[in-house]
Amino acid sequence: MIDAETETTPDVTPFRDDEGRIDTAFLEEIEAAVAERDAEAVRRLAGNLHEADVADLIEALSEDERPELVRLMGDDFDFASLTEVDEAIRLKLLETLPKDAVIEAIGELDSDDAVYILEDLEPEDQAAILSRLSVSDRVQLQRSLDYPEETAGRRMQTDFIAIPPFWTVGQTIDYMRVADDLPDTFYEIFVVDPGFRLIGAVALDKLLRTKRSRKISKIMQETRYMVSATEDQEEVARTFERYNLVSAAVVDDAERLVGVLMVDDIVDVIQEEAEEDLLALAGVGDEEISDTVLTIARSRLTWLIVNLGTAVLASAVIAIFEDTIEAMVALAVLMPIVASMGGNAGSQTMTVAVRALATQELGSRNVWRVLRREVLVAVLNGAALAILMGLVAMLWFGNAGLGVVIALAIIVNQLFAGLSGLGIPILLDRFGVDPAIASSVFVTTVTDVVGFFAFLGIAAFWFGLPF
Amino acid sequence: MIDAETETTPDVTPFRDDEGRIDTAFLEEIEAAVAERDAEAVRRLAGNLHEADVADLIEALSEDERPELVRLMGDDFDFASLTEVDEAIRLKLLETLPKDAVIEAIGELDSDDAVYILEDLEPEDQAAILSRLSVSDRVQLQRSLDYPEETAGRRMQTDFIAIPPFWTVGQTIDYMRVADDLPDTFYEIFVVDPGFRLIGAVALDKLLRTKRSRKISKIMQETRYMVSATEDQEEVARTFERYNLVSAAVVDDAERLVGVLMVDDIVDVIQEEAEEDLLALAGVGDEEISDTVLTIARSRLTWLIVNLGTAVLASAVIAIFEDTIEAMVALAVLMPIVASMGGNAGSQTMTVAVRALATQELGSRNVWRVLRREVLVAVLNGAALAILMGLVAMLWFGNAGLGVVIALAIIVNQLFAGLSGLGIPILLDRFGVDPAIASSVFVTTVTDVVGFFAFLGIAAFWFGLPF
Incomplete structure (x- = not known):
């Protein structure tokens, strides 16, 4: 990324270094300016930064410096940058800022940014802020907040342009030249019927390339894909991705137009979901x-304790073969390899x-x-690993039987690994459980239990050991 | 996602079911039509599908049905849909289609789609196709192909609108109404100097809202972010995401405008990289x-063999303590839990x-x-797991010492897990190795080796066992 602006004004310390991280020299300069409460220097350094850069800057500063930076930047501080800051830091910072400043700033934000900031606040703080906004702002924000978390309704922008189909291109362009409550950026104009039901859309490039006298109804695209406000953001992201x-x-629910989703918000959703x-x-x-x-x-301990349970289960399988191991300690040395x-x-x-x-x-x-395919891959790779490890075990312990036993156990366990690795996520998905969250504990249980059981069992049988 | 079109024409079988997968009834109908070589039915069913849906359809069909579908769809088949098909299927399908049809279709594609299809072909096939395109198409595609894989130059669209800064808004709009080689979709118009060096851009909504007499130079935004053609696509994606x-x-290299990157291509990059x-x-x-x-x-075996090496290393640690285990088999039962x-x-x-x-x-x-933080988390969770597992071991084997030993070993290993889990990715990153690829083999080695060594070593020491 070439930052053209800083190249033409070389007297300003660049914000990012060559690797895209915040430049150390820049950070030191701004920290010094914050420490000296030098508002002018802070504004000179950070006043023209993009909101995303301001967000990174906030994250890089210490907890005490953050509210000070916001205060010193004054009107130059765009609260939209808070939407790009980690949740924990954002909440902490909002607590320390003067309430009035926060309320005023939220009233000025785009609706989706305001909702993004409001939704994580405590219910009482949220209500306090909402009650002091203008009625139209409050109704708009409340409607978005009433939709469940992670739905299209929560993420949507409620400012958009909607026109009737009988307008001409010229009328539409004239309207846009004089209207003053237009959204900051938009790529298409929606066409609605008198009941505000969506019937189509016109892309801006289409509008620009068409003669002023043409009717909108002649150039609009019928709506092929619209999003229901209650739809999950992950599904919406998949649609954006699929249809570009x-x-x-x-x-x-009545197919009335209530908002618009922008791809930049969807990009964030895709990143979050991945x-x-x-x-x-x-x-x-x-x-x-x-x-x-x-x-x-x-949050991590829950998972570790669940896994501790499965590890104990696997140990219980080993315990069955205590006598077998006592008779041949080499088995204890080799058994973790199979698992x-x-x-x-x-x-x-x-x-x-x-x-x-x-990804469906x-x-x-x-x-x-x-x-x-998975069964074939398991057989092929199982055979390769079995031969390799069989030879290693044979040479290591000078015992051909041990090589055969570990080879057989590996093949058996690879097969179970392939079957459970595919089957468990599919089953969880069928039962409506997120396979990403629950699969690995089940798969590990299968491969540990089967691994220990197959290896020690085959060994006991092969060598005629007690168990 | 509500598909408005199929709702208004209920006689057409819907393409997707409620979960967004291809509808089984639709698939059966089209397979029947393909089997009967009924071109009319195929076109009726698939002719109006979005290119992404056609891509999913191709993937759902069998290898023999795919070229037949393309043939039956005739001119209704948009080769752009091939960019959404899995690589293996795409290459196979391109081989079976008539060469002339492929050449003609590639000449008609947007430059970025054409490059996407060409780049995976064998060099001789690529050259054969390029040699039969028009000179301007060939030069354009060859320039993109000359940039390394996964760079901005490879992914960019080479059709764009560039105008001089002294034009007026009216002149620009008139130009767009008459020019016939415009890109399919675009969201901004670029402003260049006589040497074709980029100086700014005008968003379409800005253009629409401005009086015809205004000069472009008055309304254009100076370029803040431009992408170098040799820049890695992952970095470019990060910039798109950061600055929305x-x-x-x-x-x-000379800062001359050579192409434009669109967010829909970047969305694919983000998905790929994740x-x-x-x-x-x-x-x-x-x-x-x-x-x-x-x-x-x-491809999977390589990884398994590397892991086999580390598993053998961990076993070698166990082998040091063979005599210890022989003296107390319970150790063999419990040791996998620590690891x-x-x-x-x-x-x-x-x-x-x-x-x-x-994500930097x-x-x-x-x-x-x-x-x-990681050290503190490891100490906290280590202590919790140690107490829990210490009690379990104590009750299970009726041996208080065993409980103490496993508790100590767990704390030691959790600490090493936290340190290596953080330190190894950072070190690999410093040395320019992708931490996603190499980290887990090193981390597992550390936790296995330390786990077995700590548990068996502490046990040998505590109980005075031989080793």
């Missing part, structure tokens, strides 16, 4: 880098399956083909 | 649901760290704070 949309109309899946697979909840130690420890290989193969298959379910690439139409 | 862009100008990280963490390469068994088995708890905690920290590095939320400015 930049904006989409949001309608209520992150959620990634973290969930590793047993981490909705955690942010700025969360406190206790919040993080508690570990199964765990790895299982999590490979599981991750692919979870991802394919999330895996469904009833191809499940049998994918299952067949 | 819908399109961005791409410039060459998917890459997710799969890489589980030891899966760039795998698609349509890949063959051998491709998948081979497993460490592995889980390690992968929690590691996943958070890998993600935070990818983790950097030198906060690394010490995060490290301190």
Whole structure:
């Protein structure tokens, strides 16, 4: 990314270094200015930054410096930048800022940004702020807040342009030149009937390229995709992605136009959802880098305790074979290898399956083909690992039988790993449980239990050991 | 998502069911039409589908049906839909289609779609197709193909509107009404100097709201963010996300405008990159649901063999304590629990760290704070797990000492898990290795080796056992 502006004004310290991180020199300068309460210097440095850069700056400052920065920036501070700040930092900062300033600022924000900030506040703070806004602002924001979290209604922008189909292109353009309550940015104009039901849309480039005398009804595109306000944001994101949309109309139950969703908000949703899946697979909840130690420890502990249960279960399987191990300690040395290989193969298959379910690439139409493939992959890789590890065990302990036993156990466990890695996410998905959250604990249980049982059982049988 | 069109024409079988998957009845109808080579029925069913839906349809059909569908759709088939099809399926399908049809279709595509299809072809096929295109198409596509894979230059659209700053709004609008080589969709118009160097841009809504007599130079926004054609697509995606862009100008080394990147392509990049990280963490390469068994088995085996090495290393640690285990078999039963708890905690920290590095939320400015936090979380959760598991072991084996030993070992291993889970991704990142790919093998090695060593070592010491 070339930042053209800072190149033409080289006397300003650049905000980001070559790697895109906040420049250390810049940070030191602004920290010094904040410490000296030098409002002019703070504004000179941060006044022209993009709201996203201001957000990164806030995160980089210490807890005490943050409210001071906002105060020193004064009117130059755009509260929209708070929508880009980590939740924990945002809430803390909002608490320390003067209430009046916060209320005034929220009234001036775009509706979606205002909702984004309001939704995380305590109910009483939310109500206090809402009660002091103008009636029209309050009604608009309250309507968005009434939709459930993570739905289109919560994320939508309630400022948009809606016109009747009988207007001409010229009339529409003239209207836009004089109207003063237009949204900040928009890419299409919606066409509605007298009941405010959505009937179509006109892209701006289409409008620009058409003669002034043409009727809107002649150039509008019939609505192919509209979003219901109660629809989950993940589904909406999938639609944006699939049909390459930049904006989409949001309608209520009666198909009346109530808002518009913009692709930049959807980009954030896509990132959030991908992150959620990634973290969930590793047993981490909705955690942010700025969360406190206790919040993080508690959320991770749940998962660890669940896993402790499955680890104890696997140990119980080992306990069945205590006499077998006593008779041949080499088994204790080798048994974690079988379980570990199964765990790895299982999590490979599981991750692919979870991802394919999330993107709807895996469904009833191809499940049998994918299952067949996973079984074949498990047999092939199981055979390769079995031969390799069989030879290693044979040479290590000078015992051919041990090589055969571990080879057989590995093949068995790889097969179970493939089957459970695919089957468990699919089953969870069928029962309406998010496979990203729950799959790995079940898959690990299968590969541990089967791994230990297969290896120790086959060994006891092969060598005629007690158990 | 409400599909308004199918609601108004209820006689057409809907393409998707309520869950967004391809409707089974639709699929059966089109398969029947393809089997009967009924071009009219195929066109009636699929002719009006969005290119993304056609892509999903192609993936859902069998290998033999795919070229037949394309043939039967005739001119109704939009080759742009191939950009939404899995690579393996696309390549296979392109091989079976008549060469002439492919060449003609590629010549008609938008430049970015054409490049997307061409880049995966064998060099000789690529050259053969390029040689038969018109000179201007060829030069344009070749320039994009000359940029490295996964750069902005490869992904950019080379059709755009560039005007001089001294034009008026009216002149610009008139030009757009008569010009016939305009891009399909665009959201801003670029302003260039006589040397075609980028100096600014005008958003379409701005253009629409301004009087015809105003000069472009008065309303254009100076370029703040432009993308270098050689910039990596992941960095570009980060910029789009950070600054909420819908399109961005791409410039060459001399800052001359060469193309434009659209947000819908960037959305795909974001999805791809998130998917890459997710799969890489589980030891899966760039795998698609349509890949063959051998491709998948081979790519996953590499990872399994690397992990086999670390599993053998962990076993070697156990082997040191063979005599200890022989003297007390309960140790063999409990030892996997310590390693497993460490592995889980390690992968929690590691996943958070890998993600935070990818989004640049983790950097030198906060690394010490995060490290301190991870240590505290490890101590807290380690203590909780230690007490819980200590009690379980004590009751299970009726041996208080065993409870103390496993508790101590768990605390030690949780600490190492936290440190390596954070430290290894950071170190790999410093050395320019992708932490998503390499971290987990190192972290598992640490938690396995430390887990077995701590538990068996402390046990040998505590009970005075041989080793």
